[in-house]
Amino acid sequence: xxxxAWVKRLLPPVTPLVVVFAAMEVAVRMGWxxxxxxxxxxxxxxxxxxxGAGSRExxxxxxxxxxxxxxxxxxxxxxxxxxxxxxxxxxxxQRAFYPYAVFFQTVPIIAIAPLLVIWLGFDxxxxxxxxxxxxxxxxxxxxxxxxxSVDPALRDLFRLYGAGxxxxxxxLKLPSALPSILTGLRxxxxxxxxxxxxxxFITGGGLGGLIGVARRxxxxxxxxxxxxxxxxxxxxxxxxxxxAGRLSLRHWHASESAS
Amino acid sequence: xxxxxxxxSTGGIGLTLRDVRRAxxxxxxAVDGISLDVAPGEFVAILGPSGCGKSTLLRAIAGLDxxxxxxxxxxxxxxxxxxxxxxxxxxVFQDAHLLPWRNVLRNVAMPLELMGVAxxxxxxxxxxxxxxxxxxxxxxxxxAQLSGGMRMRVSLARAMVTRPRxxxxxxxxxxLDELTRQRLDEMLRGLWDRAGMTVLFxxxxxxxAAFLADRAVVMTRRPGRVVIDHRLTLGRERSGATRxxxxxxxxxxxxxxxxxxxxxxxxx
Ligand SMILES: Nc1ncnc2c1ncn2[C@@H]1O[C@H](COP(=O)(O)OP(=O)(O)OP(=O)(O)O)[C@@H](O)[C@H]1O
Ligand SMILES: [Mg+2]
Numbered sequence: 035x036x037x038x039a040w041v042k043r044l045l046p047p048v049t050p051l052v053v054v055f056a057a058m059e060v061a062v063r064m065g066w067x068x069x070x071x072x073x074x075x076x077x078x079x080x081x082x083x084x085x086g087a088g089s090r091e092x093x094x095x096x097x098x099x100x101x102x103x104x105x106x107x108x109x110x111x112x113x114x115x116x117x118x119x120x121x122x123x124x125x126x127x128q129r130a131f132y133p134y135a136v137f138f139q140t141v142p143i144i145a146i147a148p149l150l151v152i153w154l155g156f157d158x159x160x161x162x163x164x165x166x167x168x169x170x171x172x173x174x175x176x177x178x179x180x181x182x183s184v185d186p187a188l189r190d191l192f193r194l195y196g197a198g199x200x201x202x203x204x205x206l207k208l209p210s211a212l213p214s215i216l217t218g219l220r221x222x223x224x225x226x227x228x229x230x231x232x233x234x235f236i237t238g239g240g241l242g243g244l245i246g247v248a249r250r251x252x253x254x255x256x257x258x259x260x261x262x263x264x265x266x267x268x269x270x271x272x273x274x275x276x277x278a279g280r281l282s283l284r285h286w287h288a289s290e291s292a293s
Numbered sequence: 294x295x296x297x298x299x300x301x302s303t304g305g306i307g308l309t310l311r312d313v314r315r316a317x318x319x320x321x322x323a324v325d326g327i328s329l330d331v332a333p334g335e336f337v338a339i340l341g342p343s344g345c346g347k348s349t350l351l352r353a354i355a356g357l358d359x360x361x362x363x364x365x366x367x368x369x370x371x372x373x374x375x376x377x378x379x380x381x382x383x384x385v386f387q388d389a390h391l392l393p394w395r396n397v398l399r400n401v402a403m404p405l406e407l408m409g410v411a412x413x414x415x416x417x418x419x420x421x422x423x424x425x426x427x428x429x430x431x432x433x434x435x436x437a438q439l440s441g442g443m444r445m446r447v448s449l450a451r452a453m454v455t456r457p458r459x460x461x462x463x464x465x466x467x468x469l470d471e472l473t474r475q476r477l478d479e480m481l482r483g484l485w486d487r488a489g490m491t492v493l494f495x496x497x498x499x500x501x502a503a504f505l506a507d508r509a510v511v512m513t514r515r516p517g518r519v520v521i522d523h524r525l526t527l528g529r530e531r532s533g534a535t536r537x538x539x540x541x542x543x544x545x546x547x548x549x550x551x552x553x554x555x556x557x558x559x560x561x
Contacts, residue, residue: 187390190357194384195407195455205407209394285435286393 073255081259088256092244096263099230099240102158103267106165107226111219113166114173119203121174122181132178139171143229147236156237164233169222176218180211213286216279223271231264241267305334305491306369306381306459308354313363315349323349325516326363333368333458336485336492338502340548341512342556347495350517351461354493355384367459383457387464389444391436391451397423398432401450408455415454422450425484442473449477453484459491467497475536478505482531499552503527503544504535511548513555520555523547 055075061067062074069077083089117135121128147164154160184207192202208215234242241260248256308331315324323346331337341347352358353365369381383404391400398419405415423429426446436444445466452460462481466474482505485492496502502509503525511520525544527535535541 185390187386187388188392190352190355191384191390191404192407193357194355194382195404197407201407205403206392209392212394285396285437287437 070252070254073258077255078258078262081253081255082262092241092256092259092263095239095241095244095260096267098158099161099227099234099242099264100267102161102230102233102240103165103226103271105158105162106230107169107219107223107271109162109166110170110173110222110226114170114218114222115177115215117170118174118177118181119208121178122207128178135171135174138167138174141167143168143232144235147233150233151236160237161230161233161240161242165226165229168229168232169225172221172225173215173218176214176221177211180214181207183214184210212282213279216275216283219275220272220279223275224268227264227268227271304458304489306367307331307333307491308459308493309364309366309368310354311364313350313353313360313365315346315353315358316361322516324353324360325518327512327517327519329510329519329522331491331493334489334491336482336505336507337494338506338509339493339495339512340497340499340502340509340552341517342514342552343497345512345514345555346517347512348463351384351463351493351495354459355382355461357384369458381455381458383452383455383460385448385452385460385462385465387467389436389441389448391444391447393436395435396432397428397434397436397439397447400436400447401454404451404455418454419450422454423447425453426450426480442469442477445469445477446480449481449484453488456488457490459493460485461493463495464497465494466501474501475504475533479531479533481505486529499545499548500536503541503548504531509548511551511555521547521551523551 058067058072059074059076062069062072081088082092117131121132121135143164146167147160150160150163154163188206188210189202192206197205230240231242231245234240235246237243238246241264245257245260248254248260308329310327310329313324313327314322316322325346327350339347339350349358353360354367367381391397392403395403398416401422402415402419405418410418420429420432423432426449428443428446428450431439431443431447436447439447445468449465452462466477469477478501481492481494492506494502494505496505507525507527509521509523509525511523512518513520523544527538527540527544
C-alpha cells in the first residue's frame with residue numbers, strides 16, 4: 035500500500051481520537067474539569083512512556099496480561115473446537131451436553147474469580163482459567179453452527195464416495211466451518227483479554243492488578259494509561275486472528291484479494 | 294491404495310426399478326410406484342414438473358435415500374466383486390457444489406482421494422478429466438475465480454474422474470444461460486459417446502431432454518408416476534443441426550404433450 039492509501043485508511047479512526055484528546059487536554063488545563071477526575075492526555079503519555087520505573091512496570095504488566103490472555107485464548111480455541119466436534123458426533127451427545135456448554139456463557143466471572151483463586155492459587159493459572167471461561171463459549175457455539183451447516187449436497191457426495199468419519203471431518207466439515215470458527219475466535223480474543231484482567235483484579239499482577247493499585251491511589255492518569263494498554267492488547271489479538279482468517283480464506287471469495 | 298478401476302470404462306450399469314415408492318414422514322408421497330428398466334449404456338432423460346419426485350428417485354438410485362417400498366436393483370455386468378457399487382456411481386447436482394478451499398485440480402481429484410487412490414495417480418486422472426471438459430488450463434484456479442459454466446464443467450469432470458458406469462445428473466445445467474447449456478449438453482453427449490456409461494439425466498427442459506437422450510421418461514406431478522417411456526428416434530450423432538431438424542421438433546411435441554397430460558395428473 036502506498037503512503038497516501040495508508041493515510042486515507044488511518045485518518046477516519048484517528049481523527050476522533052485526536053479531537054477527544056485535544057478536548058480533554060484543553061478542558062483540564064482551563065480548569066473546567068478537575069484533574070483527579072479526568073487526566074490530561076499528556077499526563078497519560080507521561081505515565082506510559084516517561085515515568086521511569088512506573089512506565090516500565092506498566093509495560094511489564096502488559097506482557098504478563100498478554101501471557102494470560104493468549105494462554106486462555108489458546109485453551110479456548112483448542113478445547114472449544116474439540117468440544118464442538120464431539121458435540122456433533124451424535125444427536126444425543128449434543129442434546130445431553132450443549133446446555134452445559136451454554137453455562138460458560140452465563141458465568142459471572144467477577145463472582146467466580148475468587149473461587150478460582152481458592153482452587154488454583156494467586157498465580158497465572160487463575161488468570162488463564164478466567165480468560166478461558168469467558169472466551170470458550172463463542173468458540174463452541176460458532177464452531178458448532180459451522181459444523182452443522184455443511185452443504186448437504188457435499189455430504190451426499192462424501193457418502194457416495196465412501197468417505198469415513200475422519201475424512202469427512204477433516205476434508206469437509208472443519209474446512210466448511212472455517213469462516214464460523216474464525217468468527218468465534220475473533221469474539222473470543224477480545225473476551226480473553228477481559229477475562230484475564232478480571233482474574234488479575236483478584237490475583238494481583240498484570241494490568242488488572244495495576245489498575246487496582248492505580249485506582250486505590252486515585253491515579254486516573256495511570257488508570258487511563260492501563261486502559262489504553264489493554265485496548266492495545268485486544269487490538270493486537272484481534273488483528274492477528276483477522277490476518278490468519280484473511281490468509282486461510284483468501285481463495286473463498288473472488289473479491290477477497292482486492293479488498 | 295486402490296488403483297483407479299480400469300474396468301470401469303467398459304460399459305455401463307443397468308437398472309431395474311419395480312413399483313418404487315417413497316413416502317416421507319408427514320405423508321408426502323414423492324414417488325408412487327415407478328417401474329423402469331434401463332439397459333447398460335443407455336442415455337435416459339427424466340422429465341417432469343417441479344416437485345414430482347425426480348430428485349427423490351435419483352437419490353434412491355444413488356443409494357443416498359431408501360425407497361419406502363419396491364425393488365431397486367443395479368445390474369452390473371462387469372462387477373468383479375460385490376460392494377464395488379460406490380465408486381461406479383457419480384452424481385451431479387444442479388449447482389456445482391465445489392470445495393471453495395481447493396483449486397480446480399484438487400476438487401476434481403477429491404473422489405479418488407476419498408477412495409484412497411495414490412496422489413500421483415489421482416492427479417493424472419483429474420488432469421485427464423479436466424482436459425475432457427476443456428478446462429486443461431484452469432487447473433490451478435479456485436472455484437471463486439470461475440464462471441458458472443466453468444464451475445459446472447469442473448463438477449462434471451469431478452463426476453467423470455472415477456470413470457463411473459452410472460452417471461446421475463439432477464438438472465445439472467438448469468442455472469446456466471441457453472448457449473452455455475447447449476454447449477455443455479453437446480459436451481456431455483460426447484463424454485457419454487466415448488465412455489459408454491449409463492446416464493440418467495433429470496431436467497425440466499423438453500428441448501434438452503430431446504437433444505440429449507435416447508429415451509425420455511416423463512413423470513406426472515406428485516405423487517410421481519410414469520406418463521410415457523419414449524424412445525427417441527434421433528440417431529446417435531447429435532450436433533447443432535439436430536436442434537433444427539424436423540424429427541427433433543416432432544419429438545419435442547411428443548414430450549410436451551406427455552408433460553401436459555402428466556400435469557393434469559393422468560398417467561399413461
Ligand atoms: N426429505 C424430505 N422430507 C419430506 N419431504 C420431502 C423430502 N424431500 C423431498 N420431499 C418432498 O417430495 C416431493 C418431491 O421432491 P423432489 O425434490 O424429488 O422433487 P423434484 O421432482 O426433484 O422437484 P424439482 O424439479 O423442483 O427439483 C416434494 O413435494 C418435496 O417437498
Ligand atoms: Mg429436484
